[in-house]
Amino acid sequence: MKIAILGTGSVGQTLAERLAVKGHEVMLGTRDxxxxxxxxxxxxxxxxxxxxxxxxxxxxxxxxxxxxxxFGDLVINATQGxxxxxxxxxxxxxxxxxxxxxxxSNPLDFSKGMPPTLIPEFCNTNSLGEEIQKxxxxxxxxxxxxxxxxxxxxxxxxIGNGAHDVFICGNDPEAKAVVTTLxxxxxWQMQHIFDLGDISAARGTEMILPVWLRIMGTVGTxxxxxxxxx
Amino acid sequence: MKIAILGTGSVGQTLAERLAVKGHEVMLGTRDxxxxxxxxxxxxxxxxxxxxxxxxxxxxxxxxxxxxxxFGDLVINATQGxxxxxxxxxxxxxxxxxxxxxxxSNPLDFSKGMPPTLIPEFCNTNSLGEEIQKxxxxxxxxxxxxxxxxxxxxxxxxIGNGAHDVFICGNDPEAKAVVTTLxxxxxWQMQHIFDLGDISAARGTEMILPVWLRIMGTVGTxxxxxxxxx
Numbered sequence: 001m002k003i004a005i006l007g008t009g010s011v012g013q014t015l016a017e018r019l020a021v022k023g024h025e026v027m028l029g030t031r032d033x034x035x036x037x038x039x040x041x042x043x044x045x046x047x048x049x050x051x052x053x054x055x056x057x058x059x060x061x062x063x064x065x066x067x068x069x070x071f072g073d074l075v076i077n078a079t080q081g082x083x084x085x086x087x088x089x090x091x092x093x094x095x096x097x098x099x100x101x102x103x104x105s106n107p108l109d110f111s112k113g114m115p116p117t118l119i120p121e122f123c124n125t126n127s128l129g130e131e132i133q134k135x136x137x138x139x140x141x142x143x144x145x146x147x148x149x150x151x152x153x154x155x156x157x158x159i160g161n162g163a164h165d166v167f168i169c170g171n172d173p174e175a176k177a178v179v180t181t182l183x184x185x186x187x188w189q190m191q192h193i194f195d196l197g198d199i200s201a202a203r204g205t206e207m208i209l210p211v212w213l214r215i216m217g218t219v220g221t222x223x224x225x226x227x228x229x230x
Numbered sequence: 231m232k233i234a235i236l237g238t239g240s241v242g243q244t245l246a247e248r249l250a251v252k253g254h255e256v257m258l259g260t261r262d263x264x265x266x267x268x269x270x271x272x273x274x275x276x277x278x279x280x281x282x283x284x285x286x287x288x289x290x291x292x293x294x295x296x297x298x299x300x301f302g303d304l305v306i307n308a309t310q311g312x313x314x315x316x317x318x319x320x321x322x323x324x325x326x327x328x329x330x331x332x333x334x335s336n337p338l339d340f341s342k343g344m345p346p347t348l349i350p351e352f353c354n355t356n357s358l359g360e361e362i363q364k365x366x367x368x369x370x371x372x373x374x375x376x377x378x379x380x381x382x383x384x385x386x387x388x389i390g391n392g393a394h395d396v397f398i399c400g401n402d403p404e405a406k407a408v409v410t411t412l413x414x415x416x417x418w419q420m421q422h423i424f425d426l427g428d429i430s431a432a433r434g435t436e437m438i439l440p441v442w443l444r445i446m447g448t449v450g451t452x453x454x455x456x457x458x459x460x
Contacts, residue, residue: 112355117433123354124347124440160459167441196444203347204441210354211397211434214426215458223460228445229390230454 001182004029004072006065006087007079008036010043011104011150013053015078016060018154022185027061029068031090036062069095074102074178075139081107081128082119085135093136100175101139103129103202104146104153106209115213118206129202133171140175143202144168144183147212149222154186156225162187164225167194169201194228231412234259234302236295236317237309238266240273241334241380243283245308246290248384252415257291259298261320266292299325304332304408305369311337311358312349315365323366330405331369333359333432334376334383336439345443348436359432363401370405373432374398374413377442379452384416386455392417394455397424399431424458 003019005012006029016026030036039050047053054062061071069075069091079087084105088096107122122128129143145153147167156162166188170176180193196204208226216222233249235242236259246256260266269280277283284292291301299305299321309317314335318326337352352358359373375383377397386392396418400406410423426434438456446452 117354120354124350125342164459169444194445194448196441196448201441201444204444207437207440210437211426211431214399214431214434215424218424218426219458219460221460224458227457227459228449228454229394229457230449230451 001025002027002071002073004068004075006068006075006077006091007105008050008062009078009080010045010047011153012078013050013057014150015076015104015154017057018186020057020059025061026059027063027068027071029063029065029087029091031065031087033062033064065090066092066095069099072099074100074182076102077105077132079105081105081122082109084128084132088132088136093138096136096139099139100172100178101132101136101141102145102179103132103141103143106146106206108209115210115217118209123207124203127200127202127206129169129206130199133199140170140172141199142168142170142172142175142179143199143205144179147205147208148225149216151223152225156192157187159223159225160227162189163192164227165192165194167196167201167205169196169199169205171198192227231255232257232301232303234298234305236298236305236307236321237313237335238280238292239308239310240275240277241383242308243280243287244380245306245334245384247287248416250287250289255291256289257293257298257301259293259295259317259321261295261317263292263294295320296322296325299329302329304330304412306332307335307362309335311335311352312339314358314362318362318366323368326366326369329369330402330408331362331366331371332375332409333362333371333373336376336436338439345440345447348439353437354433357430357432357436359399359436360429363429370400370402371429372398372400372402372405372409373429373435374409377435377438378455379446381453382455386422387417389453389455390457392419393422394457395422395424397426397431397435399426399429399435401428422457
């Protein structure tokens with residue numbers, strides 16, 4: 001499948017690499033190609049800079065947000081939540097029209113210091129996932145994978161034999177079915193793909209972030225995930 | 231131990247019953263004793279009315295919020311979140327002074343219809359747990375057990391062999407140690423008692439509620455809980 005990933009940070013890189021390995025054609029979208037290619041500082045987790053990473057991942061295409069959105073049959077929003085709507089505006093509604101738009105971002109607000117809170121207008125009575133669906137009514141938004149570290153998103157078997165859960169939600173059942181198939185390709189077992197219903201469930205999954213950050217602080221790693229035990 | 235439970239709803243009843251079975255002396259606190267005893271309508275889950283329940287649980291004492299708080303060496307707030315501060319005011323700061331105050335409530339806002347959202351002033355940049363600690367600085371607030379159905383709170387082995395997690399947080403390590411011992415008495419295993427640090431972690435655990443409600447809607451029961459898989 002032709003897949004566009006908006007955002008060239010560690011989430012975008014991690015997803016791009018694994019999608020490419022599975023045979024998908026991937027284009028990363030960014031605001032400014034030259035600036036992104038020139039990045040030589042380590043990423044915020046001490047991993048390779050974009051230019052280093054890209055040198056080892058030339059199978060991944062790089063374009064503007066608009067190039068990537070035009071290229072992809074499916075578009076993944078892996079930008080920082082605070083930049084998501086801006087990036088999607090640059091991607092362009094015409095390039096997103098009719099497409100499945102998988103939103104893995106979280107509306108984290110770093111402006112008030114650490115730990116981040118959620119951006120108030122996308123919290124409790126709204127969510128970033130809903131806002132994206134409202135802004136792009138002709139796209140089929142599926143909120144997914146935003147409740148875990150990117151290293152697990154397409155590699156669930158890294159911990160606990162993959163026996164932990166991914167939450168998905170969205171208004172379009174067909175779009176969710178396509179995302180479910182994609183998740184299964186990466187090892188998510190059906191009983192661990194948790195469809196929470198329409199896109200308003202994104203309020204719930206985005207509001208997991210504050211406890212997720214506290215758990216990460218307690219266990220000292222992002223390599224954990226939640227499981228619904230019954 | 232002498233334990234006060236503020237709130238006579240299904241959470242208060244369930245906790246009272248199990249605490250009494252384990253040999254604790256329990257007093258339930260309510261706003262109006264006569265009114266509570268006169269309740270003959272089924273509870274919101276179709277369970278017995280308070281008067282029916284109480285007829286079978288005479289080992290549990292019943293008093294005003296102030297009676298109960300004065301009685302208990304440890305006080306559990308099991309009121310509805312929207313009434314929590316009012317109930318605690320009636321309990322009285324003198325009766326709560328120096329005591330461990332276990333807050334199991336959630337700041338759910340039912341005023342805008344279903345599903346409930348969180349009360350805005352106790353969400354994202356504050357929490358009910360924090361607000362209670364700020365209001366009663368001489369009490370030792372421990373937020374605990376608020377992320378699950380009351381039927382599991384003191385009966386974790388009901389599902390998944392008890393292999394799921396209870397989150398606790400609070401500013402007083404000794405108070406958390408007492409609560410931890412109490413939890414262990416009811417079958418919570420040490421590796422499933424998750425101390426998230428100071429009381430500000432209550433933001434995270436209270437913000438689990440929206441996704442908890444969606445999961446409940448999906449699985450059709452409250453008999454589930456979250457587990458952190460590593």
